[in-house]
Amino acid sequence: MSSALTAAQRRAVTGSDxxxxxxxxxxxxxxxxVARGLAVPHGRAxxxxxxxxxxxxxxxxxxxxxxxxxxxxxxxxxAADAFTAxxxxxxxxxxxxxxxxxVATAWEGLLRIRALLLDGATDVPAPWERDRAVHAxxxxxxxxxxxxxxxxxxxxxxxxxGQDGLPEVxxxxxxxxxxxxxxxxxxxxxxxxxxxxxxxxxxxxxAPFLLASPRRTR
Numbered sequence: 001m002s003s004a005l006t007a008a009q010r011r012a013v014t015g016s017d018x019x020x021x022x023x024x025x026x027x028x029x030x031x032x033x034v035a036r037g038l039a040v041p042h043g044r045a046x047x048x049x050x051x052x053x054x055x056x057x058x059x060x061x062x063x064x065x066x067x068x069x070x071x072x073x074x075x076x077x078x079a080a081d082a083f084t085a086x087x088x089x090x091x092x093x094x095x096x097x098x099x100x101x102x103v104a105t106a107w108e109g110l111l112r113i114r115a116l117l118l119d120g121a122t123d124v125p126a127p128w129e130r131d132r133a134v135h136a137x138x139x140x141x142x143x144x145x146x147x148x149x150x151x152x153x154x155x156x157x158x159x160x161x162g163q164d165g166l167p168e169v170x171x172x173x174x175x176x177x178x179x180x181x182x183x184x185x186x187x188x189x190x191x192x193x194x195x196x197x198x199x200x201x202x203x204x205x206x207a208p209f210l211l212a213s214p215r216r217t218r
Contacts, residue, residue, distance in 0.1 A: 009033055013056060014063050019083055019135065020109025021052035021060070042112050049105075051112050057128070085139035088148035088157035088172070107143035110136070114195075124195040125214040134158050137167040137212050140194040146187055149173055156187055161211055169198070169210040181208040 005013070009032055012025035023030050023039060030050035033039035038056035042049050052060060083106045086093055093099060110129070114122045129136035138158045142148065147155035154173030161168035169187055171180040181200070188198035188210055198210040 005036075006032075009036075009038075010063065013038065013052065013060050016052055016056075016060060017083060017106075017109065019085075019132075019139075020106055021057055021113060022105070022109045023050040023052065025050075040112075040116065042108070049109075051109055051116075054116055057113075085135050086142050086148040086150070087134060087138040087159070088141075088150060088155055089159060091151055103139075103142050106139060110139060123193075124216070130214050133165070133212070133214070134160055134167045137169065137191065137196060140191055140196065141169070141187060144190040144194065146190065156183075167212045169212055170207070171209075177206050177208060184208055184210050 008025065008029050012023050012029050012033060015025070016023050023033070025033075030039055030041075033052075033056065034041060034050065038053055038059060039050050040053050042051055083102055084093075085103075085106070110126075111122045113128060114124070114126045117126045117128070118124060125133075125136060138148075138156075141156050141158070147153070149155040149157045149172035152173070155171070157170045157172050159168050159170070169184065169191075171183045171187070174180045174183065184200065188200070191198050191210075191212055192215075195215050196212045197215050198212050200208055200210055202208055
């Protein structure tokens with residue numbers, strides 16, 4: 001399949017957003033990928049975004065397997081232009097309308113991936129999310145309006161847990177453990193609506209945290 005693509009089409013596939021599969025190529029290139037079954041349009045007429053289909057996602061994985069992500073000439077490195085969900089453990093990315101739009105676009109793309117891979121279902125995580133669970137849980141929290149803790153702030157922090165690698169969600173910046181538990185209960189409710197089931201646990205010192213696991217398809 002890849003040998004039948006033009007160079008521009010291959011660049012579009014390998015240069016798609018690694019988190020959502022969203023394409024950033026010219027409209028004619030995206031349309032050609034749609035015709036090959038490698039991409040799908042999403043959005044209102046005249047305002048389409050284009051995302052890799054399941055077949056396109058598999059092709060991207062094949063084309064990028066075993067090599068680092070190398071940005072095309074003249075483009076910034078992926079760290080500068082690829083979306084990364086805020087897991088609340090580091091520096092807070094710039095906020096405002098631009099960040100809100102980036103989060104909304106990433107979440108829309110993720111729902112599109114769910115619908116494509118799960119026969120139209122959008123209320124349970126796709127296989128891609130299970131492989132990058134910390135990123136997926138952080139995106140769900142950020143898209144739902146929960147504040148990330150960041151450096152010294154108050155909010156959620158998502159890390160890889162010790163139990164089967166499940167994401168751990170803690171609430172930082174609140175000295176009151178019961179207050180943190182209440183905040184985490186709100187996070188658990190949000191994540192439950194977005195396809196993640198959460199169980200509350202306590203660290204040795206009594207600090208509450210959640211373990212999030214993907215809900216199974218019905």
